[in-house]
Amino acid sequence: MPEPHPIEIFIPEIRMLIQNKQFDELRNLLSEINPIDIADGLSRFPQEQQLLIFKLLGSVRSIEVFEELDMSEQQYLIQHLEDQTIAPLLEGIPTDVAAKLFKKLPERFVKKMTILMKKEKIEVVQNVLEYPAKSAGALMQTEYIVLTVDMTARSSIERLQASLRVRKNMLIHTLYVIGNNGKLLGGITVNTLIAAPPDIKVRDIMSPVSLLKISAKMDKEDAAKVFSRYKLISAPVVDEENRLMGILTVDDMVEVIQNADTEDIQRFGGVEVLDEPYFKVPFFKMIQKRGTWLSVLFIGEMLTATAIGFFEKEIAKAVVLVLFIPLIISSGGNSGSQAATLVVRAMALKEISFGDWWRVLRREFASGLVLGSILGAFGFLRIFLWSQFTNVYGPHYFFVALTVSIALLFVVLWGTLSGSLLPIVLRRLGVDPAVASAPFVATLVDVTGLIIYFSVGLFLLQGTLL
Structure with a gap:
């Protein structure tokens, strides 16, 4: 429980x-x-x-x-x-x-x-x-404590105490130092301030923040990545002239990361992004969010019927091939979904950029070959061994097994390449790679996988079943 x-x-x-x-x-x-x-x-x-x-x-x-x-x-x-x-x-x-x-x-x-x-x-x-909704400026807090370079540690602590008496729920990690023109000069952590000699000047104990400040126009997800990379608890937000405009805290960034991950997961599931918690989304709005993608994917899946219809005569002669359609489709879709998930996540973590497409292609080509060979071997053994005890696959079971195994190799290879490269291409075109969701990749590979499967069968089964 x-x-x-x-x-x-x-x-x-x-x-x-x-x-x-x-x-x-x-x-x-x-x-x-x-x-x-x-x-x-x-x-x-x-x-x-x-x-x-x-x-x-x-x-x-x-x-x-x-x-x-x-x-x-x-x-x-x-x-x-x-x-x-x-x-x-x-x-x-x-x-x-x-x-x-x-x-x-x-x-x-x-x-x-x-x-x-x-x-x-x-x-x-x-x-x-005035700042765009997705910018750091729209998320910044304007309740913060500033110091000047000529203040002492004692007077700085007194200012901190006075501020906390007014706003008791303020969580303060760093106090920021500004010049007369409001430009950011540095920062001092509360720990440093408390440990400093009472009469020491702020200029002598402050730290520069040139590497840690956030532009007000920076995308909030990029700001969250800065927090993650440098393990920040808070960071100043500045304008084009380096004037202090506000602060961002780790609490804000955790929420940004959670929302971004939620959006990616929903897109990967073939659902439009939900703007509210699950139980707060109105029923018909939920239908709209889910129905749009389902309709698009359904139309895409209708192409599988077109593909099967194209090979209608071959299927009529070799009905046994129909038995393995679910196996072929699921293997290709699963391999594509795996690759898409890995690449999209790597792109989100800045591990992969467009310039790495050739390295990704080589790596996934090798992965697709190995994975396809493994599944192809399993498929061949399954048909070959089963045929020793039953005649369900007919007298030409060896060629059927060969057809299924080779088709699995090519379909898994194609699914792996499609799933890995599609997100990179979408990012290059300025589209969120998360829309290369698992259902979308699976639908693409379903249609093309059938064409590969029946093309292999047409080539290998000539003179036997066809």
């Missing part, structure tokens, strides 16, 4: 306290539950109870919980909470979260937000909204 989710332990007690209207006890209970668990469990209560629970969290914990909620849940709260609850919430949530709400909410609720937010915060949010 799987372990119950942590929130499952508290749900019965929370429901009982709500039913008995023991709100003080409920507030105390909520203070003991991790904010992430509260966010996960909030959707399991009726909407009116969700509002009640959220109001009892308090200003600091409500911000922590709000950040962990899905966008649809955040929208519901903004649309239904009273102004006195929303106002401190909007001031406390990170800029990137507020910017997402500005984009998604209906105009009347955006106006409500602008009325409740301070002018300074609105301007910052509007600046973030």
Whole structure:
């Protein structure tokens, strides 16, 4: 039995306290539950109870919980909470979260937000909204602490303490040093600052960040790769003139990587990318997301009927070949899917670029030959040995076995080459290689595999079955 989710332990007690209207006890209970668990469990209560629970969290914990909620849940709260609850919430949530709400909410609720937010915060949010949705600038946080080169370690710590008294939920790893023009000069980790002599100047203990800064216009997935490569916890975001605009944290990057991996997996499964969690996607929208690709693949698979029809006369004379069609199709599709998966993942990790296509071709050609030979040998032995005890494959079973084994060799080789090179070609054309999904490659190899199979049979079975 799987372990119950942590929130499952508290749900019965929370429901009982709500039913008995023991709100003080409920507030105390909520203070003991991790904010992430509260966010996960909030959707399991009726909407009116969700509002009640959220109001009892308090200003600091409500911000922590709000950040962990899905966008649809955040929208519901903004649309239904009273102004006195929303106002401190909007001031406390990170800029990137507020910017997402500005984009998604209906105009009347955006106006409500602008009325409740301070002018300074609105301007910052509007600046973030100017960046493309997939850029680092759209994801950056603008709540950060800056120092100047002439400050001492003591005054820097005092500034840090003052900031944390205002924003208790800030997680700070690095403080950034700027010049008078706002240009980024360096950074200091909190550990370094605490360990430094009180009167030492910031200029003497700061580290340059020339290799670790992120351009505001950089694609957020590329920014995530920088975090992964250099094992960063946070990084400054700068504009073209090297002015500090915000920061990115590892939490942001983990979410970017998760979303990117989810999109790739969905595309590999032949599904359009889902914009919401599985159970939050409306039924007919799910049908549309899945039905589009299924229809395209179905039309592609119809070509297999055309291929079989082309060899209709040969099939009528050698019906035994039909028995092995599923074997041929599945082997080619599986080999193509394997190759596509390996190459797309290698491209995502920057292990393969377009310039490596020849190396990939040589490697996969050798792999296809070996794998095809192995499967071909299995197929030959299966037919040959089985024919020693039964006449199901007819008197010319040796040639049938030879046909199947050689066809398997060529089909697996073709599937391997197609699956490995198609993603590289798509990337060169500016198309996401993940669309070379396993179903798409399998469909391509199904059709061509049948042509290869019957062509081999036509050549080898002349004068016997044909």
